[in-house]
Amino acid sequence: MSTSGERAAFLTNPRSERVRSVVSLRRGSVRSRRSRFLVEGPHAVRELLRYAGAHVVDLYLTDEAASEHPDLAQWARQEDASVYRCTDQVLEVMSDAQHPQGTVAVARRIDVSVQEALNAVGEGFAVVLSNVRDPGNAGTVIRGADAFGAAAVLVSGDSVDLYNPKVIRSTVGSAFHLPISVGAPVEQILDVARRRGIDLLAADGSGPTSLRDADLAGPHAWVLGNEAWGLPADVMAGCDDRVAVPIVGHAESLNLAMAATVCMHASAAARLGS
Amino acid sequence: MSTSGERAAFLTNPRSERVRSVVSLRRGSVRSRRSRFLVEGPHAVRELLRYAGAHVVDLYLTDEAASEHPDLAQWARQEDASVYRCTDQVLEVMSDAQHPQGTVAVARRIDVSVQEALNAVGEGFAVVLSNVRDPGNAGTVIRGADAFGAAAVLVSGDSVDLYNPKVIRSTVGSAFHLPISVGAPVEQILDVARRRGIDLLAADGSGPTSLRDADLAGPHAWVLGNEAWGLPADVMAGCDDRVAVPIVGHAESLNLAMAATVCMHASAAARLGS
Numbered sequence: 001m002s003t004s005g006e007r008a009a010f011l012t013n014p015r016s017e018r019v020r021s022v023v024s025l026r027r028g029s030v031r032s033r034r035s036r037f038l039v040e041g042p043h044a045v046r047e048l049l050r051y052a053g054a055h056v057v058d059l060y061l062t063d064e065a066a067s068e069h070p071d072l073a074q075w076a077r078q079e080d081a082s083v084y085r086c087t088d089q090v091l092e093v094m095s096d097a098q099h100p101q102g103t104v105a106v107a108r109r110i111d112v113s114v115q116e117a118l119n120a121v122g123e124g125f126a127v128v129l130s131n132v133r134d135p136g137n138a139g140t141v142i143r144g145a146d147a148f149g150a151a152a153v154l155v156s157g158d159s160v161d162l163y164n165p166k167v168i169r170s171t172v173g174s175a176f177h178l179p180i181s182v183g184a185p186v187e188q189i190l191d192v193a194r195r196r197g198i199d200l201l202a203a204d205g206s207g208p209t210s211l212r213d214a215d216l217a218g219p220h221a222w223v224l225g226n227e228a229w230g231l232p233a234d235v236m237a238g239c240d241d242r243v244a245v246p247i248v249g250h251a252e253s254l255n256l257a258m259a260a261t262v263c264m265h266a267s268a269a270a271r272l273g274s
Numbered sequence: 275m276s277t278s279g280e281r282a283a284f285l286t287n288p289r290s291e292r293v294r295s296v297v298s299l300r301r302g303s304v305r306s307r308r309s310r311f312l313v314e315g316p317h318a319v320r321e322l323l324r325y326a327g328a329h330v331v332d333l334y335l336t337d338e339a340a341s342e343h344p345d346l347a348q349w350a351r352q353e354d355a356s357v358y359r360c361t362d363q364v365l366e367v368m369s370d371a372q373h374p375q376g377t378v379a380v381a382r383r384i385d386v387s388v389q390e391a392l393n394a395v396g397e398g399f400a401v402v403l404s405n406v407r408d409p410g411n412a413g414t415v416i417r418g419a420d421a422f423g424a425a426a427v428l429v430s431g432d433s434v435d436l437y438n439p440k441v442i443r444s445t446v447g448s449a450f451h452l453p454i455s456v457g458a459p460v461e462q463i464l465d466v467a468r469r470r471g472i473d474l475l476a477a478d479g480s481g482p483t484s485l486r487d488a489d490l491a492g493p494h495a496w497v498l499g500n501e502a503w504g505l506p507a508d509v510m511a512g513c514d515d516r517v518a519v520p521i522v523g524h525a526e527s528l529n530l531a532m533a534a535t536v537c538m539h540a541s542a543a544a545r546l547g548s
Contacts, residue, residue, distance in 0.1 A: 051524075140529060140531075140532065143525055143528070143529065143532075144525075144528065144532055145523075146523040146524055146525040147519075147521045147522070147523050147525035147527075147528050147532075148521075148522060148523065149522035149523045150523070172525070172526070172527075172529075173525075173526075174523075174524070174525050177523060177524040177525065178523070178524075212543070212546075245421075245539070246542070246546075247421045247422075248421070248422060248423035248542055248546070249419075249420040249421050249422065249423045249424070249448075249451060249452070250325075250420055250448070250451040250452075251417055251418075251420040251421035251446070251447075251448050251451065252446070252447075253421075253446075254417070254418065254421050254535075255414060255417065255446075257414075257531070257532065258414065258417075258418055258421075258531070258532075258535045261528075261532045261535045261536060262535060262536065262539045265519070265536045265539070268520070268522055269486070272486075272520075272522070
């Protein structure tokens with residue numbers, strides 16, 4: 001016999017207040033007012049539970065997802081989150097994804113201060129996103145930062161919102177793996193980094209230093225700019241070096257995520273002494 | 275006084291047969307029957323004219339695009355293409371892009387045979403796409419192949435169509451910079467490559483060889499698989515090695531375009547002796 005605490009409430013009405021409240025978290029203004037965001041899909045929710053379980057507020061599961069992933073509801077309850085079963089239709093309304101996977105969580109924001117993010121750098125490296133606007137790009141860079149062992153990511157206030165469901169989705173769980181600051185002006189981020197002795201490297205396709213000559217031995221941060229126009233002159237001027245990924249073919253440039261990937265991989269290789 | 279040959283016909287009816295014929299090239303079956311495809315935007319059209327000018331059949335320009343890019347119409351006429359002016363509305367109907375840029379060209383297909391593509395490899399490297407389905411991924415990999423000096427790209431028959439407007443658009447002109455074969459089964463591609471002495475390297479996140487230990491000195495080809503499930507076992511078995519990009523953080527994997535980017539960059543670095 002299950003107690004009432006273990007029996008999940010069952011949501012059937014896609015127009016209920018609760019469902020509408022979840023859906024409203026797709027809007028940045030609501031997320032920022034309520035300090036909550038959405039996490040979708042069993043993999044991302046599991047990573048959230050594993051790395052930031054105390055932040056989970058509510059978990060919504062279809063019957064199918066609940067029976068395929070029995071660990072999720074149990075784990076969420078251990079974290080004092082509320083667990084709700086819901087119909088496929090309700091889940092579909094809640095989900096921002098093209099292919100909803102039966103699982104949506106509402107979580108408290110996970111970002112840290114600029115100071116805390118940069119404290120994590122130690123002898124390693126961080127990634128600064130300045131005016132990066134595409135959710136897929138931001139998410140891909142965060143996923144790469146995680147894969148290549150970056151200590152932290154700092155998302156400037158003029159970049160896309162970390163909590164945009166498309167950003168969270170394209171990090172594939174990596175958003176929960178390393179400290180991320182959001183919302184600070186890039187000037188403030190660079191200022192704090194500079195005072196911490198972190199070398200600021202602007203990723204700039206027309207920069208004077210080739211990636212193969214860049215000094216990646218000490219603590220450093222990759223500063224990545226807008227997809228179309230890169231970094232503004234004053235931000236470039238505030239960096240210690242402007243580093244270009246060498247291009248050997250006829251392509252004029254790499255896209256932001258590719259350039260970032262190559263730079264972060266070089267930082268990882270430098271740390272591993274290859 | 276301009277002669278009639280220099281005066282462009284002006285298209286005002288978005289429902290005309292000509293406009294519908296251009297629009298129909300968004301469909302793969304029509305492209306393959308007519309051996310024609312669409313190229314959109316002034317930058318991509320300029321690259322098409324520069325690298326495959328003889329393939330241009332028709333060029334459509336709004337008044338604004340024609341006056342901003344006067345070289346395009348002139349260049350297209352030199353290549354014996356027909357040039358048409360059209361209203362913004364007509365161009366918008368023709369364009370597959372979210373932000374049409376006033377320029378659409380119809381071109382004859384540009385792909386080469388598997389043999390011709392692999393003949394270009396010499397001491398360099400090629401990239402094989404096997405069952406890659408996302409247009410943005412395919413386009414990004416082709417852009418990277420160009421930037422990192424790949425000799426050729428070979429797109430298997432079960433991958434997304436090279437001539438899908440989204441693929442062409444995301445190559446940002448790189449589709450015209452290097453020989454690309456399309457449509458052959460991956461087994462045939464690998465077979466021809468093997469007989470040419472080209473080392474076949476499967477990009478595989480769980481492969482036994484780390485990228486830093488991979489032998490990239492001789493002629494080789496990166497074999498890239500599907501976004502979700504990678505390469506099938508028999509294709510893997512037909513490769514000489516399975517190479518993984520080392521991951522140091524908590525991320526489970528890199529996405530296809532990121533892994534390809536790092537691998538191709540390593541090939542470029544090996545050739546440049548860094």
